[in-house]
Amino acid sequence: xxxxxxxxxxxxxxxxxxxxxxxxxxxxxxxxxxxxxxxxxxxxxxxxxxxxxxxxxxxxxxxxxxxxxxxxxxxxxxxxxxxxxxxxxxxxxxxxxxxxxxxxxxxxxxxxxxxxxxxxxxxxxxxxxx
Numbered sequence: 030x031x032x033x034x035x036x037x038x039x040x041x042x043x044x045x046x047x048x049x050x051x052x053x054x055x056x057x058x059x060x061x062x063x064x065x066x067x068x069x070x071x072x073x074x075x076x077x078x079x080x081x082x083x084x085x086x087x088x089x090x091x092x093x094x095x096x097x098x099x100x101x102x103x104x105x106x107x108x109x110x111x112x113x114x115x116x117x118x119x120x121x122x123x124x125x126x127x128x129x130x131x132x133x134x135x136x137x138x139x140x141x142x143x144x145x146x147x148x149x150x151x152x153x154x155x156x157x158x159x
Contacts, residue, residue: 031099031106032059053113056106062093063100070128071114081138083127094124101126119143 032055034042041047057064066084073082088094100106101120111118116128119142129139141147 031103032056034059049109049112052105053109056100056109060096060100060106062088063096066097066126067100067110067114067118067128070126071116074116074128074130080133080136081127081129081142083125083142085125087124097124097126121148 034055038047038051038055041051066088070082070084088097100110101118107118107120114128115131117131117134117139119127119129119139121127121142127142129142133139
């Protein structure tokens with residue numbers, strides 16, 4: 030299961046739409062490693078003039094890796110995180126998460142990061158089975 034959904038939040042979802050803050054809080058509490066990693070990358074971006082900040086350190090455990098995969102593989106979760114932090118998230122392999130300024134999404138660096146070539150160049154033997 031991707032998220033630990035409280036009975037109250039599930040009830041609210043069954044009755045209709047759930048607000049982004051409610052959803053993002055559920056993500057924050059359900060996927061703490063993914064939340065901390067994305068938060069750190071966004072903080073790195075905010076503290077610089079760069080158009081991108083990224084993480085290249087593999088997760089410390091399979092459980093942490095699973096959290097990151099669940100967070101970034103889900104359109105709803107990734108979209109909620111992007112709206113909350115005001116960035117565009119990009120993902121390679123099972124650990125390389127990047128936050129791009131929204132103004133950089135049409136730029137060369139973002140396009141290079143999300144390209145097949147970028148994916149291939151980010152491969153290494155130690156990451157093959159991640």
